[in-house]
Amino acid sequence: DAKTTQPTSMDCAEGRAANLPCNHSTISGNEYVYWYRQIHSQGPQYIIHGLKNNETNEMASLIITEDRKSSTLILPHATLRDTAVYYCIVRVDRSNFGNEKLTFGTGTRLTIIP
Amino acid sequence: GAVVSQHPSWVICKSGTSVKIECRSLDFQATTMFWYRQFPKQSLMLMATSNEGSKATYEQGVEKDKFLINHASLTLSTLTVTSAHPEDSSFYICSATDLSGANVLTFGAGSRLTVL
Numbered sequence: 001d002a003k004t005t006q007p008t009s010m011d012c013a014e015g016r017a018a019n020l021p022c023n024h025s026t027i028s029g030n031e032y033v034y035w036y037r038q039i040h041s042q043g044p045q046y047i048i049h050g051l052k053n054n055e056t057n058e059m060a061s062l063i064i065t066e067d068r069k070s071s072t073l074i075l076p077h078a079t080l081r082d083t084a085v086y087y088c089i090v091r092v093d094r095s096n097f098g099n100e101k102l103t104f105g106t107g108t109r110l111t112i113i114p
Numbered sequence: 115g116a117v118v119s120q121h122p123s124w125v126i127c128k129s130g131t132s133v134k135i136e137c138r139s140l141d142f143q144a145t146t147m148f149w150y151r152q153f154p155k156q157s158l159m160l161m162a163t164s165n166e167g168s169k170a171t172y173e174q175g176v177e178k179d180k181f182l183i184n185h186a187s188l189t190l191s192t193l194t195v196t197s198a199h200p201e202d203s204s205f206y207i208c209s210a211t212d213l214s215g216a217n218v219l220t221f222g223a224g225s226r227l228t229v230l
Contacts, residue, residue, distance in 0.1 A: 034218075043118075043207045043221035044158065087157075101148050102209075102219055104158040 004088045009109040018075040020108050022088030025069040031092050033064060034102070035073045037084040044087065044104075047073065083112045116142055116212035120222035127198055128230055134194045135225045137164075137208030143188035144210035148219070149181075152205040164191040164208075198229040 005023040012018040024033065034049040048055055048062045050071075055062045061074040075082055087107040091100065117140040127133050137147055145166045150158040162183055163171040170183035180202075182194040191210075195202050207224040 036221075038158075041205070041224070041226070043120075043209075043224045046218045046220065049218065101160050101163060103160065104150075106157050 004090055004105055006086070006088050006105065006108045008106070009111070011111050011113055012075075012078045013113050014080060015077055018078040018082065018110060018112070020073040020075075020086050020088075020110060021070065022073070023070045024088070024090045027068050027090050028092070031090050033062065033068075033071050034089045034091065035060070035062065036087045036089065036102075036104075037082075038087070038107070039081075039084040047086075078110075078112045080112050080114065083110060085109050116140075116210075116218075116220045118208060118210050118220050118222040120206075120208055120225050122225055123223060124226040124228075126228045126230065129199050130197055132194055132196045133198055133227060134192055135206055135208075135227075137191045137193070137210070137222055139189045139210045139212070142210075142212035142214060144191075144212070145188060147185060147191040147208055147210045149183065149191075149193050150207045150209070152207060152224075158207060161193075161206075166191075195227065198227070200229045203227055203229045 032049050032051050035047040036044040038044045048060050050062045064071045085107040087104050089102055119138045121136045147164040149161045151161050152158045160173050161176045164183045164185040166185045166188055172178045180196055185191040205224050205226050209219050209221040211219050
């Protein structure tokens with residue numbers, strides 16, 4: 001699976017949009033971009049994933065560049081509860097996903113400032 | 115959505131004793147579950163892949179005789195830390211995928227082990 005690069009930490013004001021970047025310049029054509037977050041002392045929580053089109057769900061939006069070498073996770077109106085470590089992971093989305101592990105990098109520690 | 119439950123959420127034990135951590139998939143079956151370990155201020159590291167009805171697959175550097183994994187049913191995997199020592203103190207997290215649902219890897223809330 002392709003390697004990802006994320007900033008170590010970021011701050012964002014409460015109520016503003018939090019934009020978390022991720023570089024994955026070696027991504028292959030069949031690899032998806034997944035985002036998870038981990039709030040302190042909890043298990044990781046799935047946020048969103050995508051292949052090449054932009055995606056949006058109730059939690060966030062995922063913007064993937066046309067060349068797919070980078071992406072941005074957007075939390076539209078950050079709250080204090082969004083303070084967490086955010087992980088960007090690239091992997092092949094095979095049909096037997098249940099048998100495929102996820103490899104975590106160091107992630108971005110996002111702090112929402114009141 | 116899919117829920118993965120872990121028990122206990124925290125445990126304290128004496129050095130030399132064994133501790134069992136349970137991971138259950140609620141309302142879905144999981145032929146495969148993953149066990150991760152996380153030390154303070156570090157990322158998650160995969161320890162092993164638990165396969166229902168067969169032996170677990172361990173990552174390089176993880177002692178299979180120390181971290182016993184049993185996946186006896188489609189909804190339960192257990193991790194037993196045998197002869198625990200203080201250096202085994204960590205946050206242990208399991209995960210599984212509901213292939214009939216959203217098909218994303220779902221994580222349990224984690225189990226914090228402290229070995230005195």
